[in-house]
Every structure is written in C-alpha cells, then in structure tokens.
Amino acid sequence: MVSEQVYWLWYPGDFEIHQGMLQNFTREERGFDWPAYWYMDDCHRNVSFKKTYELTAPTTFKVHAKGQGYVLVNEHKAPFETEITLQPGTTTIEVFVGHPSGLPCVYIDSDVIKTTADWQASNFLETHPVGFSARYTQLLQDPNQVYYQHQQYQPAVVEVVNGGVLYDFKRAINGVVQVRLTDIAAVTLCYGESKTEALDVEMCYYKQEAVTETTPVRKRAFRYLFVPNVMPEQVAITADHEYFAYPKRAQFNSDDQLMNRIWQVSETTFKLCSNLFFTDGIKRDRWIWSGDAYQCYLINQYLMFDEDINRRTLLALRGQNDLKQHLNTIVDYSLLWLIGVENHYIMSADRDFVASIYGKMESMMGLFETQIDQNGFVYGREKDWIFIDWSEFDHQGPLGAEQILLWKAYEAMIICGEAIGVDVSAYRARQATLKTAIMHYFWSDKQHAFIDSYESGREHVTRHVNIFAILFDFVDVKTQRQLAKTVLLNDAITQITTPYFKFFEADALCKVGFLDQVYGIIRDYWGGMLEHDAVTFWEEYNPADQGAEHYAMYGDPYGKSLCHAWGASPIYLLGRYFMGLRPTKPGYATFELAPQLDYFKQLDCHLPVKDGEVQLKVANGQLTVSANRDGGTIILNGQATQMKQNEVYQFDLKANA
C-alpha cells in the first residue's frame, strides 16, 4: 500500500547536497564570506522522473517543476503547467527537468497522477527511487528555499555605554536585525555572542555599517548588539529569529537544579545548531562537519529523535557518488560518517535509507582501499588530514586511533550490509585481519594500553586510541574497565583539551561505569559556563581563563563559538548512562533501561524512543518507569524486568541501594 502523500520530488540526495553546499557558503567574518575550504559537490543539473500507471478511466494532470523541460507521456511531449488528458491503459509518465542554477524538482497533484514517493529518478546514468521530504509537500513551496519558523525578539536590556547603546537579548538570536531610526539616517551594528565582543567595534566578528531602515541586513548569530554613536531614543531594534521547530520529545527535571539548568541550556544550544542540518555553531563555522555531526546524531537520539535531520546531514556530508576527498578533508571524519550511518540505522531501523546510501558507503570504503598498507592500516596521503583531535600524537606511521575507527567502520559496513541483505563476508575478513594487526602492533603489554603509533618505537600512550577501544567494544568489558583505570583516570597521561574529544572520553568513562566522575565533570565544566552567564554552551571552556580570554580561540580574540552543538553532550550522557536507555535491536524493537539514579532524590525524565517515549520518575525513594511502546527491559541491580506498553513499573530505590 503506497502512501498517497504528494511531495516535491528530486534526484535522491540532491536536495541535501545542494542545500548543504549553500550551508557551507554561509560563513561570514569581518566583512567577507568564508566558503568552506574543501571540494564542493552540487546537485545534478539535468534529471528525469518516471512512473507507470495502469489507468482504468480517463484522467487529466498538470506538471509543475522548478527548472525547464517537458513531460513525455507515451511518446508524446507536452509542456509543464498545461492540462494533459490520459486515456485508460498502461501509461508511463516521464518528466525531464534541467535546472541550470538550482535543484531540479517536480510536483504533480492531480486526481490520479501525483508525485508520490514511489516515482523513480534518473541522472541519465542511474535510476533510483526519488528523493523527497515531508517538509516539501505543497505546490507553493520551492525546495530551492529553506522555510524557517520566525520569532520576533526585542532586546531585554538596553544600556548606554561607550557613547552608544548596548542591547542584550538575554538569549542567542540567529536571524535578521531590523532597525527603526529617529533623527538619524543610518547606524552601525556591532554584534557579539559576548558583551565584550559587541563593544569591540574594531574586532567584533560581525559588523554592518550604514544600516538604514531599509538596508538588507544579513542573517547573523548573536546575543548582544552594540550601536555606537547613538542615543537610546534614536534606535529601536527588533530581531527576527529564524529556527526549525523540532517537536519536544524529551524533558528532564530533578532536584539537582544545576543539572536541570544544564539540560535546558544544552537543549537550547542543540536546537539552535539544528536547522536543516547539524552545524557546528551558529556564529561560526556554520559548516557541516562530520565529526561534530557524529556527536549530534548521539545527542539527537536522546533529545529530538529526529530521523530526518540525521539523514539530511549524512547525505549532505557524503555528496555525490564519486568521492573526491575525505569528508571535510579529514580521514577520521569519513570513518565517523560510516559509523554514523550505522548509529542511525540502529536508532531508526530505516532499511530504505540504508539501501539508498549503501552504495555511497561502499564507494567510501573504495577510497580507503587506496590508502591501506600491507597490515591493513589506513595511512594519510598528501592533502589528507589525519585529525583525531588537537593533541600531541606520535605521528610516525599509522595512528592507532585511526585504526580502531577503521575497524568500527568495517562493523558499520557489516551491520548495514546485513540489514539490506548484501554479502558482507569481505568486510568481516578485513575486520578480523585488522583486529589481529592492531593487537600486534598497537597493544603494549608493558603499558597495558594501546599506543599512539608503533613505528617510532616510543610506545607513547595518549587517551584517544584507548577511548575508541572502549567506546566501540574493540576489547572486552574487563579490558575496557582496566583501560579506563590505567589511561583515562591516570593523571600522568596528557589530558584531553578539546570538548570534542572530552565528549568521547566522558562517553567512555560512563560506559565502563565511572558515572560519579562524569556527573562531577558535568556539574563543574558546564556549571562553570553557566557561572559565566552562558545562555548557550560554548565550543570550549577553560576555567582558568580570565575575562576576555574566554572568547578567544584559534588565535582570534573572538574566534570561539559560544553556541556550539557539541556543548549539548550532557543530554546524551544523562540519557544514555544515567537514565541508562539504549536500543538493543534496530529501531528499539527491543531496548534497555538500566538507570543509575543515585544522584537524584526527585526526577521526572521523558526520553524518546523510536515511535514512542519512556518515562522515569523518582519520588519518595521510588522509581517509576513506563514506556508507551513494547520492547523495553528494565535492568536494575542486575535484575531484568520485561516492560509492556503503557504499564507502570515501580521499584524501591532504597531497597536497591
């Protein structure tokens, strides 16, 4: 039974690739545009769409398209936007659309002929099921446009300072400023995520001069606005905030008010960075980074559970069939993309998506085959960026962390391949060979840990490879716990300095049971930002920084993004480990709730699962758990309780303590 829902149709992936390119062109800094510094794919320019109908009665239809072309019906050509009459019988409708500058797409909503999801699209090389989106179902829409929700905001605080006026919206805005001016023709707008930045007329990231009431003002992200050389009565400011209204699928309330606030600000931060795609930050870079996106898939699963944004981001990152370079030029980001597809499949059980993208996973594996040595290790080539993290690695020869990711990427090929019934034996064989080689070359018996790299003979231990070994179950649970002690909880090993990798470290610590430590880290690190009046979580936070030092990064006084997606990681850590929720079969056909709730006397937490939600409540020493779908198992103190849809399960926490 095919849905009758009518969509705008495009060649699969093209909408995401085209809009992703536009997204990667939105970065702005001090008066210039900063396109992302990698090869950029665009959508196809010339495509066709096709469906065959068995008509039992005469019918008419009309084709609407973005682009130029014609309709071919049983060998007869006809223009768009004109009524075409069909007679009963087998009728194949083909629509040819070229778009010299944008996304070619088609829309038909007639009595019988409709652009439903079961059409096929061709780029004149291959034919596949069409691409479409639930966001584009109306004739008056144009998939070349992105439609945001709008909310008008006035400044919350207006302050006369430095001969001008400082406006504090008391929240992050991502939108367009409108000015109303009295007795003054034009003003200068200085933006800031921080007050310090907005007041720095010379160096603030965004500034627009000679702004009148009718000047087009660019969409920007900020909390503060400073207008120099004016009096408050001369200027009235409104901000038109643009956002995607993702439905609320999770909530967290506890007696730990700081943790509640951390959840709320995490949620705010994450939703600001979640528009058509997951971007790293709203002020900067506004680019789609595969490493950042990978962490977003994890957070999304515990907050919005929006499958569409995952799919859009994965498709935009990967681009067209021919893979020309690693995602964002970074080898490990390509691997995280593969692992991200697996995570999305486990979260969603979306076999259709896996089937549509598996060819692009395989061609990515094809790229890796060109840079694998005799041991099966991936190595960097000229122009490849072996990133992992900003840290001091022993970069002589292949890096251990990269090999664990490759091993896990083979796992992704196996799990996704099996989901759609393709032969994965080659990946199984490579994975087994790679494991043996990693253990031979990267495991140090002396250090009871994995080393960075082996060619130098220095046996240098950093956290990264060991974190991945824990996270991706490269070693057994006992070894994982031992690695956490010998490496992660060992102050002699260089600390992780980036929030990007601190996410992975906290994930690993929680995974092997060190929840106390992580609970403390969340309160200290994220709580510390709140003490600095954060309304969103930052790209990085160093408690030792003073004053304006907090806003500097990459050698730029305001280089730091103060609303950065990965700042929202407490949501994932709380949901995944403290609430203990995880799918044990794809799409939560079965799932586990293994809560660790010693930290809460009072709690009311709702978390999404596929097609439903779970609730955990703590009050008066009692834990109450329920789910509005079948498949759950509560695990408490080693005891498993099967859950039924909508039944409420109650446990005495004190008895369990």
Place this chain on the structure above:
Amino acid sequence: MVSEQVYWLWYPGDFEIHQGMLQNFTREERGFDWPAYWYMDDCHRNVSFKKTYELTAPTTFKVHAKGQGYVLVNEHKAPFETEITLQPGTTTIEVFVGHPSGLPCVYIDSDVIKTTADWQASNFLETHPVGFSARYTQLLQDPNQVYYQHQQYQPAVVEVVNGGVLYDFKRAINGVVQVRLTDIAAVTLCYGESKTEALDVEMCYYKQEAVTETTPVRKRAFRYLFVPNVMPEQVAITADHEYFAYPKRAQFNSDDQLMNRIWQVSETTFKLCSNLFFTDGIKRDRWIWSGDAYQCYLINQYLMFDEDINRRTLLALRGQNDLKQHLNTIVDYSLLWLIGVENHYIMSADRDFVASIYGKMESMMGLFETQIDQNGFVYGREKDWIFIDWSEFDHQGPLGAEQILLWKAYEAMIICGEAIGVDVSAYRARQATLKTAIMHYFWSDKQHAFIDSYESGREHVTRHVNIFAILFDFVDVKTQRQLAKTVLLNDAITQITTPYFKFFEADALCKVGFLDQVYGIIRDYWGGMLEHDAVTFWEEYNPADQGAEHYAMYGDPYGKSLCHAWGASPIYLLGRYFMGLRPTKPGYATFELAPQLDYFKQLDCHLPVKDGEVQLKVANGQLTVSANRDGGTIILNGQATQMKQNEVYQFDLKANA
C-alpha cells in the same frame, strides 16, 4: 616574458563546461524546453586562485570576483572590493571564490597585481594553470554572461496572406523579435525557417502568443514570421540578430558563379552555427554534438581559423575529469573528440592546450579500457549508443567502423602525447595489436573491402568502415584508391543517406583523387538547395522531395534544420582538396599547397593558415600563389616548389594541363 594582459580567471575548463551546459539547455520546441538527454556537468562551485609575487616596492590592489569569498595575503584575510596594501618581499596572493549558482571567477587590474594568465587555480583537489579567454578582459564584463554582436533587421518582404501578415527577412535571423503595435494590444508570432512552416500556425516549431510591445520574447532562429489576424499597418517588426563577429580569414571568387554562391551560403551557414561553441543548427538542436563539432573543426580550419572556438567546444564536450558516459552518449563521438584534439593540435601547434587536456584524453581512454574485448575491439555496453550513422549495419558483434576510429584515436594519443613529451609506448602497442586484429577479422579478401562486422559471418560491406580506412590512412594509398573504386564508386553498395556521413565520403573521395565526382556532387546537391531558395544550407536535402516534404525530418513536418553547420562542408572540400592546402607539420610550420584547379578559369581564393594566409589566383591560364608566412611548398604536377614569405609564385596552367 609573461604577457601583462589582464583576464577574468576561472578554473580551467569551467567557463566552457558551464556555458556548454547552458547551451545544451537552450533547445525549445512547441512551447516547451528540451534539455539535452545526457548527463550534464557544471563548473566547480568552490575554487581558489594563487600567484606569488616578488615585490620590490609597496603596492596596493583590489580584488573583484563573481561569487563570494575572500583574499588571503601572507596569512591575512581581506574582503573583495577593498584596497589592500602590500609591502616589498615575497607575497603570495590567494583568492577563494565560491559561487553557488554560476561560474566563480576573479579579476584584478592594479599597478603590479594583475590577473594575468600565469596564475594557478585549484578546486581543492588539483592545481592547474588558470582558464581565461581573450573575450573577457574587462572589469565590467561577467564571464557568466555571453556578449553577442547585435544587428537590427527589418523584414525585406511583407505579404498579406491567410488573414494575417507574413514577413520574410530574406536571411536567417538568430535573435529576438520586437513588435510595435497600433490599434491592437497583442499578437501571435509564428516562426519559420521556411514560409510553409511560418504559415502553419498549428505546427510551426516556435510560436509565442499574446505578445505585446513589452513581452519578453525568446531568442529564436527563423527567416519568416507570420502574424495571424492582423493587418500590415497594425504591426511593425524588428529583429535583433545576435552573432559572434569572427574575422574574415577566407574568400573564394571564381568564374563558377554557382560555386561562388555555394561558398558564400556555406560561410553564412557556418558562421550562424559558430557562436560560443559549434552547435549543430540554430533552430534545432542548438546542442553541442561531438560528431558535428568534429566536422566543424575541419571547416573552421579553412574558413575562420579560430582556435578559440575549437578549444571551447572541445572543453565543453568533454566536461569535468570524471567521465560518466560517452559524449552525447555516443561511443564514436568520444572517439571523434580524441581525433578532434589531434586535428586541433596539427592545426594550431598549441602544446599548452594539449598539455591542459591530455589528462582528460587519458581518462577517456580509461573509459574505453572498460569496454574492449580480447581482440582489442571496442564494443557497446548497455546505454551506449554505437552510432556511426543512420544506416543499416550488421550490428552483430563489434563494428568495423568503430575499430578504425579507435585505431585513429590511439594515433591521437600518440601524436598529442609526443607533443608534450609523455610516454606513449602503451598506445603504440595497442594500436599495432588493434591493426592486426582489424585486418584479421574485418578485411574480406573475397570482397576486397572491409566488412561491417564479422560475428554473423555475413561479410556485409557498407561504405562507412571503408571511408574511415581511407580518411585516417589505415591502409596504404594504393589500397585506399582501390577501396574507393570497389566500394565508394560502386552503386551496388548501399548509398550514404545522411549529409553527416556524405561529408566523410566526399572527403575520402577527394583524398584519393576523385575530384571530378565531388565537384559535381557539390554543384548538384548544394546547388539543388539554392534552387529551393535556400539562404543557408540544410541538415539534409533530398532532390526527390516535393513541397513541404523538404522541411520534414525525424517524423516531424518541420523537424529539419535549415541552417545546419555540416551544410558548410564545401568550404572544407574546396580548401583542402581543390586548393590543396594542408599543414604537414603542427601549426603550419610546414604546409603544402597542391591545387587542382582545372575547374576554374578565373579564381581569387584566400585561405587561412596559422599566423597568416595563402592566396591562389587564376587568370589568363596563369596560377599565382603566395603566402605571408614561411613554410609552404607548392606541389604542381609532381613538382615541389618551396615558398618564401610574401614571394609570389607563378605557374602556367596550360603548360601543366
């Protein structure tokens, strides 16, 4: 010594690929657009440009670009359109330009910093010398636009007919119609290359209704316009003809008035089809076809000698690095593209161009490698079109004509590769093996000719394979002449029916010396079209057709193009064989003039050579020959005379007769 000429710069090939795509989107038919039916490449969206200067004094510069981005100077970023000051020393300037919908390009014309032809461009994968064009040297230009010459035309004849008015411009127009209306709000425009078509209000190819004085009217090709339901005094028509003003490099005047007229109409036809690219026709298809273009390279060499249009057409046809399908989906068109590059090199000696395109020649050879059998024969795959010609071939197994083209394409790889100093031994080996296999499988001793194909055992002989064997010197001169007699001049062998292949046949007949036959064909076939009041030469002409039958093709009453580039082939045949001009070394470093002038009592012919021209005059039984460059050799009656620049050589034709 680098030229100081300033250009708009782009990534090499991008201008041609982008404009070629737009060209292939210009086809219109009966109210709808008809995009070409193949995979279409576009230009890169994101590129960078770079040059390093050794500055001896401070200087300033300003960057102009189409697209968005920034300038990077010694690690410092700056916006476009602002003055940047440089200090003495080594200075690397990088310009990053993204263009989400068009061609990214850059222009600088400051004191020292200028976008000269010696910059490098990168697509973030590869770095190459920039692309540029002598047509885009001014700041106020935009390489996203094509700039035509304009000429206004009024109708030459106005006729009241069928209740409306028929306008005859007495020439082909390719442009936009403007109407001035009196006592009428709007009119319908019906276009025709023929009177019959214009008067056919229902079926004419182009028609636009409700045209007012301000309605945008689309650019169309026509000679006649019919405006139904008006009186002559109600409508005034002007046509704004758009064209490329290629300089006049050739002329032909003789005592054969018909031949003079054929040359003139050929020239008109060819120049109408020569705009930014060689297209097949101006009414239809307006697409860039590799087979048609190949014949245009030959005609161009004897008429306009414009190297730029060759290069632009070759680049547009080939597209980006990754070759996704055969050119225009046709296997032999890919081979003719390779052979066309060789022809361009021999004509121009442009090693820079060969160096820039050789990688794309090699990747095209890579595509052939995927469809070559154990004998070295190319075979068609699913979705490949083995065209050769519209004719009855024995299509069982590999086609002989295709193998001769492949053999010649190896020659192109060898000649072009040697020109730029790359190792071509692999192509030599493949060429030799292929020759042996062709002789073994396709040569019929019984028929003294090459056969279509061998798998069926039918030993079917058509002209095509034998024509290519003559044209490309696959067999020795004696065998060529024998093939002409046993096949080409043999009425028992099915005649060629398309003008496309008639061109190759006439070329082959001339090559082996049957000029009388070809001279007669030119007068009959092209002269026949002139008798039908042709102002341009047609896609096809069948003397047996009656009335409106002349305008029908492809099952469409007006499907025939009446201004078709290959219709201009008499120019090539006259120049190449009757004047006997050909380069014997690349770029006419040496060239040959072997005139066959028995057909003319009076003649004044100028033909272009690289960096010059040759003149041939016949009067009073005397032939006078000169060239304004060195390198020529006159061959007359087996006697060779070396020519010096600007010296005049005189021969007694009667004595030679």
